[in-house]
Amino acid sequence: MFSEQSRKKIEEAYRKVKEDLGDFMEPVDQYIRSLPEAEAAAMHYLYASMPYSDVGNYPVETFLDFARHGVWLYKHNMYVRELPEELFLQYVLYHRVNEEEIRPCRSLFYQELKDQIEGKDAEKTALEVNYWCAGEVSYEAGDDRTLSALSVWQRGYGRCGEESVFSVNALRSAGIPARQVYAPYWSHCDDNHAWVEVWIDGTWHFLGACEPEPLLDLGWFEYAASRAMLVHSRRFDGRIESAGQEDADRKSEMEEVIGKDGMVVMENVLSRYADDVKKIEVTVVDEKGRPAAGISVWFEVFNYAAFRPIAQCRTDEHGKVSLSTGAGSLHLFAAGQGRYADEILDTRESRSCTLTLAKRLDCGPEIEGWRDLDLIPPHDRAPLSKRPSPEQKEKGKERLALLRNKQENKRKEWGNPEREAFLSYLETKTSQERKLGEQLLETLTAKDQTDVRCTVLLDHLEGVLPYWNTVPEDIFATALLNPRVEDEVLTEYRGWFQREISTEEQERYRKDPGRLWEKIQKEVRECPEQERSTVLTIPTACYRMRCGSGRSKRILFVAMARSFGIPARLCPEDGTVQYWKDGRFLSADPDRTKSAVLILHAENPKMWRYGLNWSITKLTEEQGDPLRLTDTGWDNGKREIHLENGIYRILTSVRLPNGTVHARECQILLSSGCRKEIALQLREEKLSEMLESLSIPEFPVRDLNGQEISSGILTEEGSHVLIWAGEGEEPTEHIFNEMLEEQERFTPWASRILLFVRSKQAWEHPLFAKVMETFPQIRVYEDDFEDHVPAVGRRLYVDHEKLPIIAVTKGRLNVIYGTSGYQVGLGDLLLRILEEETCYNR
Template identity: 35%
Template sequence: MFTKEMMEKIEAPFREQLKRMGTSGACGARAAQVERMVGEILSPGEAQALKCLYASMPVSDAVDYPAELFEAFARHGAFLWEKGPFAGRVPERLFAGYVLHHRVNNEDLTGHRAFFYEQLKDRIAGMDMRQAVREANYWCASQATYRSTDDRTASPMSVYDCAYGRCGEESTFTVSVLRSLGIPARQVYVPLWSHCDDNHAWVEAWCDGEWVFFGACEPEELLNRGWFAGASSRAMLVHSRWLLPVEEGTEGVDAPQVLPGNDMCQALNQIGRYALTTEQEVAVYDRAGNPQPGALVRFEVMNMACYGEIAAVHTDGQGKCVLRTGLGSLHVTASKDGAYGEALADTRQGSCCEIVLDAAGQQNDRWAELTFTAPKDSARNSVMPTDEEKARGRKRLEEMNRLRREKESRFYDQALAEEATAGMESDMRDRCAAIMKKACRNQKEIGAFLAKPADGAYPERWKTAVLESLREKDLRDITVEVLEECCLEAAGWESVYGDGLLVPYILCPRVGNEMIRPFRRFILGWLEQESARQGRDLSEEIRRNPVAAWELVQEKIVSDKKEEYGNLIASARGALESGRGSRLTQEVVCVQILRTLGIPARLDPVEGVPEVWMPSGEARSAKDAAAGSGQGEAVTEDMGVFVPLERHERTCSILIHGQEGVEWNYFGNWSLARFDDGAYRPLWLWEQDKLAGPIPAFPGRYRALTANRLPNGNILAKELYFRLEEGQQREIRLELAEAEPADMLTDHAIPDFAIKREDGEACLLSALVKEDSGLFIWLGEDEEPTEHILNEIYERREAYAELQGRLFFVAMRPEIRKNPACGRVLEALPGITLMFDEFGADMEALARRLYLEPGKLPLAVLIDRDMRGIYSVAGYNVGTGDMILKLVRMSKT
C-alpha cells in the first residue's frame, strides 16, 4: 500500500507506541493483539495502514480505544486506496495523513467510516472530486447544523445522531465524511480572531492537486467561499494540524510554515491562503544584551479582553524566530529559565520585535494604554456566484434544512419516555422527559438506566440527580454502565454528605473535558493491587491525607507532551496501566481517585487545579460519626472549604471596583491573569459577578486588562501589572479607554441585494444610496431590543427629522405599522421610508460581512454612496440612538 521509504519511517514510532502500551493489564494485552493483527490477521496493505495509525496516534488513543476500532479504520483505508471512488489519485503521504488517519481534532473516536461511505457512495457515483465535495457537504447540512456547545468535542457519530454541533464539531464531522469517501480533508482553524471575540473552524479538501475550502454543513454551489472568507482575510493566523511522523508533503512557494508544537503534532500555518501576510521577526536578549537561544516565544492577540496565544515558537541559535502572520497587532512574550519579557508588535511596520528577558517581570502598578489594530479586510478570496447559482444553492439548502428538521422530529420517543418513567411522581417524570429530549438518539440509553430498578442498592432519586449533574452534551453519549457504576459505588456515602456536596463532587462522573468512561471499580481494584505491592494501604493514606492522591498520580503517570495531542485526556485505566498521560490526565485522574474513595473533589473552576473539600473540625466529627454509624446529620458544603492539592491556600484577595457608567462583563471588557510557568494564565471567573466581592487569590504576579472593542475591530486597551504578597488584600479600580466618534467608523464593501417598497417594487440597496448615504435598520417585530431603539429615535425625533430622507426602516411584514413604538416614529417622521425584506440569506450575509451576529435585531447599517458599510450595530445598547445620530451627521461631512 505504501512505499518502502515511507514504511521505514513508520516502523520505529510504531514499535515505540507498543512499548508505551506496556506488557501488563488491558493495555499490554491490546499491544499483543495489535502485533497479531499486523503479523497474522490483516492483509499486507491493511497491516501497513494499522502500523501507520499506531505510529502516529496519541498514547491516550492507543491505551483507551480497542484495537478493533483502529482495525476498522485500517481496513476501510486499504479499501479506499485500492478500490475507492478516487483510488490511485491521492499521493501516499496525503492519503495517510488526511484519509486514513482516524483523528481530526480532539474528538471522541467512533467507528464511522464504513457507515458514512454507505450513506454517500451512490450520491457521488461518477462525480469528480470537486463535485463530490459539494455533494457531501449538502448531505452534511441535511444531517447537522450549528449550535453552541461546551468545549468537549463530540464524535462525528454523536454529531450525526443529535443533528447539531459547534463549528469545531461540524468541521470534524464533515472532514470525517470526506475521508470516508477517500477525499483528503482537514480541519482549518483560526485559534482566535483579531477583529472580534471568537474563533472559527472550517474545512479544506484536496481535489486533484488543489486545496479548496468551504464552511462545514454550510454548502454553496461554489467552493472557496463561505461567510468567513472576509473574516479570514483579517486573521493573524490560520492553521491546520499534521500528526504523522513523516512530513506533510506540500511543497513549493505556497508551502505552509511548519510550527513545531509543544505536543506531538505540528501546526501548519495556512495564513497565506487567506490573508495578506508578512514575516514578523522576534529577537530575544537578556539584560546584558546577549541573544537567548531556546527561548519560548508566544504570539498572542487580544480576544475576549485577554491575551490569547495563536502560536508558540522557540528561538534559534541567534535568539531569533519568525512567524508568518497577518497585518495587525501582536502581543509577543518570551520566557526562559524563569525570566520573562513582552512587547507589542505592529506587523505592518516590518521591523524586528525585540524582547528583553527579566526575572522580575512587568511591575508598572499603574494603568497603561495600548491600541490593538486588527488587519483590514482584503479581497484574498472573492469568488462570486451568479444569481442562478445563488438561487439554486438556496433552494437546495432549504431542502437540506427540511430533511434535517424531519430527522430531529423523530428523535424523541414519547412512548419510550413514558415506559421508562412509569411509577415516578409527576415532577420527576417531567424532569426525566426533559433529560431524554436533550439526549436525542441516546434516549434509549437514558431510558434503560431510568427503567432499571435500584433494588435498594442506592436511592432512586439519584438517577435523576446524576443525570442532572452532567452537561447537556454528556446526555448524548453517556452509557448505562457509567451511570449505574456511579450510583452503586457512591452508595456508601449517602448518609455522610448532603446532596449539595455529594452529587456534584462524588456521584457525578464528569470532572473536566474528558471522555466519560467507567473508572470507580477499576480504581478500587488498582489501589488494592498497588497497596499489596507496596505493603501499605494507599486508600486509607489518601483518606487521611488527600494530598497523597496527587503525589501518587504524579508518581504513577508520567506526563510527556510529545506523546499527546492537544487537550486529550486518557482514562484512569489507560493512564494508570500504561503509566502515561498528559498533565490534564493527571489532574482528572486525581479527582476520580478522590471521588471513588468518597472524598469530595473537583477541578477548581477559576484556575483548573485539583481541589479537595476539607471539612471544618465540627464537620469532621459529624462526618466520622455518620460514616461509623449511618446516623447523624449529613455534612453540607458550607461546613468546609475546597483547597488546592498542589499549592498552599489562597491567602490573598483582590477586590475589583468598576468605573462608573460602564457595564463590566468578564471576558467581555475585562479580565484577570496570574503569572505561572512562564506565562500569564487567565482566571476563569465566568460563574459569578466578581465586582460583587473579593476574589480569593494566590500570592504572585497578576495582570488586569480592559478592552474597548471598536466597530472596525480595533481595540483600545488598558493593562495593569501588580504583585500580591502573602496575605495581601488589594483593591483594583477598572479603567476603560474612551473612544472618539471617528473611531467608530468602519469601511466594509457591502454585497448589493434588493429589498421591496410598500408597493412591492424591488429596489437595490445601491440605488437607494446613489445620491447620498443611507441608514438602514432591520426591525424585529415586537422584540424588546427593537422597541428600545425605536423609543430612542422617537425621543430624539427633532434631531432625526433632518435625517429622515436618508433613513430606511426594513421590516418583514406590513403589520409592523401596528406596533405602537414603530407606528409613532413613522407618524412623527413621515420622511422615513418603510421597506420590506424576507430576512433571509441576504440579510445574514450582510451581517456576517459586517462581523455581526446573524439574526440579531435590530440591525442598523450606515451605507455610503460607494456601497461601503461605515457603521453597523446589531442588537441594542444604551446610547445607540445617540451614536447613530452622531455618525450619520459625521458621514455627511
C-alpha cells in the same frame, strides 16, 4: 501499500510506542498481529502517529474501521492509489481531525453517500460530499467539547469545529484528502472559525463545512480569513520522520511548519487566504544581551479582551524564531529562566524585534501604571476566486433549501436513545433512585444529553448511591454526582475505581484528599511530547497507563475523588484541583493556594463585561489562559478576587467597528497574604474613531403588505438605522427601552429607522408594540433572518447570532457603524452618530 522506506520508519515509531507504554500495548499488538497484512500495516501507522491519549482512551477495535476502509479505498479507488503516500496516510487513512471523540464512522459514511458520488471526478466528488453533509448537519453554537463525527451526524447539528470534523470524515470516507484548517483567533473581532481544505489536482482548495457551493474556494469567511494573522493546519505524524523529506514533490506539499503541539506538527497556511503576508523574526536575549536558546515565544492577538496565542515557537541556538503573519499588530510574549519580556509589534512597519528577558516572574513593582495599547488588525481583501454564475447560484440555493429542509426534519426527529433507555431504567427503581437519576441528567450539559451513553449514566448513578445525603444538596449535585469534570469524553469510571482501590485506601483519601493528589503526582508521568494538549486522557486510561497530561491528571484527581465520595472539582476560575471540606473548597495542590486578594473598583459595574471589555491573566513561563471569571461579585462598585501570588496582567478594551482595539494594560504583583486595590480604567474614544465604511450585500425584504423591496432602495439617501430585532429577547428590549427613555431625541429620527422582524407576530410582544405606538414613523419590514442576517453580520464582523444586529448606514448599502447584541449606552451612541453633521446633512 507503503514504500519500503516508509514502512521501516512507521515500524520503528510503532516499536518505540510499544516500548514506552509496555504491558499496556500488549493486547493491542496481539490484536493487530491477527489482521491481514495491509490492515495491520495501516494499524501500525495509526498507533505510531496517534496521541497517547488515543492509545489509552479507546479499545483497539475502534481504529479498525479507519484502517480497513482506508485500505479498501487504496485498493479500489484509482485517485487514492495515485496520491502521494503521505497525503494518503495523513489525510485519507488517519482517524483524527482535531480534538474530537473518536468513534468508527468511515465505512458508514461511505455507504450513505456512495451512490451520490459514483462516477464523479475528485473535484465533483468533493463538492457533492459537501452537499450531502449540508443535508445531514447544520450549524448551532455549543460548548467547547468536540463531539465525534458520528454523534454530529446522528443528531444533525454542531458548531463550526464539529461541522468541519464531520465534513473531513465524510470526505476522507470518499477518498478525498481533507483536513480542518482554522484561524485560532481573529484579530478583527472576538471569535474564531474552522473550515475544510481538500487536495484536488495537486493543490489544496477550501470550502465551508456543511456550507456547499457550486465551486471550490468559496465561503462566507473569505473576507474574515483575509484579515487573519494566522491560519493553522496540523499533521499528527510528528513521531514519524518523513520518508520523502528531501523530495521536491514532498516539499511542494508542505506548508510552513511553525512548531509542534506535543507530537502534532503545526503548519501555517495563511498565504492562501491573505495578502501582504510577511515573515517576521524575533530575537530573545538575556539581561546581558546573549542569545537565549530554547525559550518559548508566544505570538498573540487580541480576542475576547485578552491576548490569545495563535502560535508558540521555541528559540534556536541563536535565540531566534520566525513566523509568517498578516499585516497588523501582534503581542509577543517570551518567558524562560524565571523572567519574561513582552512587546507589541506592528508588522505593517517592522519585521523584526528583540525581546530582553529582564522582568522577573516572582517579583517586580507592586503596581505598574496603566499604559495605552493599540492593536490593529489587517485590512480585508475582496475574494480572488472565481465566482459562480447567476444560474449556478440559483440552482445551488434551490438545492440547499431542499437539503436544509431534510436536515431540519432529521434534527426534529432525533432523540438520544441511550438517554431514553436510562429513563426507562429509572421507572423500575425506587423513588429515591429515580429522583437521583433525574438529578444526574440535570447535571449534564445540553450537548452531553445528546450523546451520553446509558452505561455511563448507570455507572455514575450506582457509584454515587452510597454517598447520597452526605453533603449539602448543591455541592452533592455539582461536585459529587456530576460525571463531567472538564471537556473529557464521558465514560464509566466510578465502579472501576471503587473496585481497583481498596476500601482502606479510599478511606485514607476521604480523611485527607491531598494524599490522593500526591499519589497522582508521584505515580502518573506527563509526556507532553507524545500528546496533543487539547486531547484529554479519560480517568481510567490515565490511571492504567500511569501517563497523562497535566489537564488529564487534574481530571483524574476529581474523578477518583468523586468515586470515593469526596466532593471535588476543578476551580471554575483557574482550573486548579479542589475538594470540599469543612464547608468550603480547598486546594488539593499545596503549591496552588490563594492567599492574596485583589480588590477592583469600578464606577459603573454594569458596564464591565468580563471577556468582552476586561480580563485578568497570570503571567507564567507556561503563559496560561485568562482567569475564567463571571460578571457577578460586585458590591457597591467593589469586587474582591482571591488569587495565587504572582504577576497579573489586567486588560481593559474598546473594540472599534473597524476591528482596531484600544486597550489599557496594568501589571500588578501579588505577594502571599497581601491585599491590593486598583480601579478599572476604560479608554474613551472619539466618535470619528468609531466609524467605518463597509459595503453590505443587497438583499430583499417585504413591507407589511407583502410587497418585496430592495435594501439598496431603502438605504439610498442619507443615513438610516437598520435593526434586526429579536422581539421579546432581552438584548433587543434593552435598546427598545433606551429608545423610549430618549423619546424626545429619537423622534426626529424615527423615519430613518428600519426595523426588520421575522413576522407580524412581533406586535404580540408588549414592548415592541409600545415602541411602534411611540414612534409610528418607524418603518417595519419582514425578513426571515435565515440568509440576510448571517451575510450582513459576517460582513460587518459582528456576531450574527446575537440579536439585535444594528447598522448605521450613510448612503446606499454603506455601513459606517455596526454592532450586535447590546452594550450599555448604545442608544446614546446611535443618536450621536445620527446627529453628527458629517453623517447626515439635514
